[in-house]
Amino acid sequence: MIKIGITGGIGSGKSVVAQLLSVHRIPVYIADDESKKLTNTSPVIRERLIHLFGPDIYTPEGLNKPALAKAIFGNKDLLLQVNQIIHPEVNKHFLTWSEHQQQHGCAIESAILFESGFNQIVDVSLMVYAPLEIRIQRALQRDHSTEEALRKRIESQVSDEDKKLWADYIITNDGKQPLLPQVEKFLSQIFDNIR
Ligand SMILES: CC(C)(COP(=O)(O)OP(=O)(O)OC[C@H]1O[C@@H](n2cnc3c(N)ncnc32)[C@H](O)[C@@H]1O)[C@@H](O)C(=O)NCCC(=O)NCCS
Numbered sequence: 001m002i003k004i005g006i007t008g009g010i011g012s013g014k015s016v017v018a019q020l021l022s023v024h025r026i027p028v029y030i031a032d033d034e035s036k037k038l039t040n041t042s043p044v045i046r047e048r049l050i051h052l053f054g055p056d057i058y059t060p061e062g063l064n065k066p067a068l069a070k071a072i073f074g075n076k077d078l079l080l081q082v083n084q085i086i087h088p089e090v091n092k093h094f095l096t097w098s099e100h101q102q103q104h105g106c107a108i109e110s111a112i113l114f115e116s117g118f119n120q121i122v123d124v125s126l127m128v129y130a131p132l133e134i135r136i137q138r139a140l141q142r143d144h145s146t147e148e149a150l151r152k153r154i155e156s157q158v159s160d161e162d163k164k165l166w167a168d169y170i171i172t173n174d175g176k177q178p179l180l181p182q183v184e185k186f187l188s189q190i191f192d193n194i195r
């Protein structure tokens with residue numbers, strides 16, 4: 001089975017590309033969603049986050065997400081420490097999930113594929129690229145966030161220039177070039193290359 005890593009900055013259109021892959025019978029593991037579940041279910045993550053931040057990092061409802069976001073976006077040292085707590089668990093969880101998939105390919109969607117090392121557990125990486133200002137506009141329209149908070153997250157991620165260098169394939173989602181033909185071309189390239 002071919003494992004695909006979908007990446008791209010906030011608002012680039014990863015989720016849209018992930019949906020198009022699903023339509024082509026490629027199941028996609030959404031790292032944001034799964035990591036959120038793991039922060040509430042994994043005793044290892046819970047214990048280590050409490051050790052780092054104190055007990056208030058969890059509320060009776062689960063992880064205190066605004067507090068964690070405030071602590072890590074803008075503080076590279078803490079971001080690295082939190083990543084080192086959460087990402088190995090996500091990595092293991094994705095690999096177990098992928099073993100249960102029945103299709104000829106599966107994928108993981110993560111804005112931080114390269115930062116997290118998930119690129120090392122996939123066979124091909126696919127970057128979804130959109131110009132920064134378009135990404136900011138899309139994300140601001142979608143989320144109840146401020147431009148300042150958004151830019152802090154963007155600054156916590158590797159640049160588009162680096163992602164472009166490291167990715168095996170790039171899909172452009174600038175609102176001008178249609179996505180579906182690019183996704184279909186990508187799929188035919190990877191499956192033809194492997195056959
Ligand atoms: C800090 C948290 C609680 C904030 O939750 P919130 O609901 O506000 O955001 P959400 O998880 O939906 O993430 C939104 C976007 O923020 C960016 N982001 C999230 N985590 C990170 C990170 N560690 N490094 C850089 N960018 C990140 C991504 O672009 C992501 O798509 C949450 O993002 C988190 O637990 N992050 C650490 C775990 C992680 O790395 N998750 C990303 C995939 S493994």
Ligand SMILES: Nc1ncnc2c1ncn2[C@@H]1O[C@H](COP(=O)(O)OP(=O)(O)OP(=O)(O)O)[C@@H](O)[C@H]1O
Binds near residue numbers: 010016017142173
């Ligand atoms: N080509 C497009 N034209 C117009 N709107 C788009 C296009 N692509 C994506 N969008 C919209 O932009 C927003 C961001 O897209 P999407 O959620 O797929 O990005 P993402 O990369 O998954 O972002 P994040 O990392 O923040 O989750 C969504 O509201 C989506 O509907």
